[in-house]
Amino acid sequence: MTVMWNMAVSETSKFKVVASGVIPFAFVVVMMLYIFGPGADLLDLGVALPEITIEKVDFIDSEIQATVRNTGPISVQIAIADVNDRIQPAAVEPDGFLDRYETALVRIPFEWNEAEPYRIGITIDDGTRFEKEIESAAFALEFTSDLVIFFAIIGTYVGIIPVMIGLLWLPFIRRISKSKYHFFLALTVGLLLFLGIDAIEEAIEVSNENLAGSFNGILLTATVVVISFIGLYYAGQKLIDRADSSKLTKPVAIALMIAIGIGLHNFGEGLAIGAAVGLGSIAFSTFLIVGFALHNTTEGIAIAGPLSKDKTLSKKSLITKLIGFGLIAGSPAIFGAWIGGFSYSPFSSVIFLAIGAGAIFQVIVVILRLIREEGDKNLSGSSVVAGIAIGMLVMYLTSILV
Template identity: 40%
Template sequence: MNEVSHIAAADPTAPVGSGKSRAALLWLILPLAALGLAIAWLLVSDPLRNFGNGAPPVESLTFERTILSSDGIRVLVRAGGSEPMTIAQVQVDDAYWQFTQEPAGPLARGATAWIHLPFPWVLGEAHAINIVTNTGATFGHEIAVAVPTPTRDARSLASQALLGVFVGLVPVAIGMMFFPALRGVGRNGMNFLLALTVGLLAFLLVDATAEAFELAAESAALFQGQAMVVLAAAASFLLLMAAGRRDGVPTGLALATFIALGIGLHNLGEGLAIGAAFAAGAAGLGTFLVLGFMLHNITEGIGISAPMLKKRPPLWTFVGLALLAGGPAVIGLWIGSLAYAPQWSALALAVGAGAILQVIVEVTAYLMRSDGRGPAALTAPATTAGLAAGVSFMYMTAMLVKV
């Protein structure tokens, strides 16, 4: 007799399924208990001591943030070594300087600490910081151009908000103003505009992915930057696909909202990068570059409007979509200049890349349905021309903003 038969014979009133549940619970607990015993034995017996050869532990230190003020220089560092590490000395421009560490003491794996240096930095000059641990390992960081870090005052935040409006919100709104002129286009015109949307989104996808991997390489090794980018993008794509298809295939306003969301997430990542560059003194936006950003992003408004050309949405709809697509640039500038870390910027760009990929899939499917010819519509002259125009415009205008 099996276990369930024994249980049933002992208590005829007991449900048969309860025996199976207890057996499943037992087989769930047993491997966990075995794992706990193995870990306890490893910690108590320390079998790795036989492999010791006197070499120091592996140490890793990543610089995540730099703040320059009238009090000197503060850097945020994150440890990533195999054992707790101790910062023994700090050099600035090849000279040893006194420093304070918050919190004090050894840094465990993954822990962060602020290092404060009362160093009289020079505006516009480059400075090199070198941290020495008690094992003699050194970790360097360069301040390319020393400028005061933006402060959390109303004037600074207002200036950044104004820049974010011109970089993200204004061009999207201008692009959406073409909506009345585009209404009433025929099938070929609609195919051109939808393919134009796919083209500009395809460029943003490649751009966001490349920037995400670049930033991930600057983050601490324990974050596993490349894997984080791929997993975050995949999760974003799958979640948005599930949400978008929950009530059927998105069309009209629903599809325009997903396009605005994908562009907004990308603009959030761009805002983070711009804000961080300002905080580090690595970039100075002149009027020419601001105009370049506006031209680069103006097509995004046309892409958002394309799925709604067969309808007559109210004015508040365009306002909401413009805020969704362009508003995150302001938030990104604030976060990037005040609380920047490369792994979070990489994560934001990866999520944006996944959202953009979801929109590309949905817009392509919408193009095939609205045309009526299915996949054959993708090779029509108007479609290929729109795709080429979208990619080319984004590529050419990107030359104005890459420094």
């Protein structure tokens, strides 16, 4: 709109527009310079308390390694490391002086015992001690080809295979009446709604447990969810608009978007599995794997729903598309497991989980619009209401397995 308005005015008034945009900005700069320069005394209120966060603890051969980040408002110097509140000699790499948000690796030579709990403490220059508790010590995963393959197999088992199985319901969905079809679409909405809420909950949990307060975990999650949502919404709309003129049919475009959304979500699941194996909670990750696998068959149904509407596709092209979508939706679990297992970082986990949640919500909006276009304008038909409710319930019940 500004562009059109600009074109309508002359050169001089164009200058005025620029000036009127720049002048307030210049005042903002002056204001900031004042507060950091001559007005610095204004900010000199109270005592700034230092804070560090032990983001990660790795157990390797005869050594415990803690990744420490300065998450407070002022620089700190790492002075002492301890294990179970007993002071130990240690090395800090690259050095013990940490500016805001800077990290260091604290290496504590220690003959630790597998499966025992440990509390790792770091004391800084003002004598404040910060601690992180590890429930059960286990060897940090090393990057070996065996493990890479192991995670790929698990990712396939959790991501690709269940989604493919879910897609096998396509012929069934195809043969049913319109209201039953709406039911399945609504079921998908219910399933996805559950997954979206689940991802947000997980993101907030990870940030509460592992991220410092200064990262503003909940707002970080909210921001990334919204950006992910509107970004994908914009891109998805472009895809559907183009679908009319390209080879892609609208149902295929919608199915593709659902597959992408679910793929982003499964990446988060892969991270959770990788991290669980990495943190040594092997039994827990077995449950996680079985639970996710069952859970994810329902995701195949979500993709199959809109695809079943496309009667123009040849059998061969349909099968290729199903396999393609299955891979798009399922294979990110493999990448997630690699990253979660080999280089787990709570910050990136929160980001990925939030992106997944945003993607899911975007898919929900698209499916609901599809149902409305198909005829149920108010989304109040019994099949839609029942579908969403049953979708949520199914997910809740399968999630108990995780």
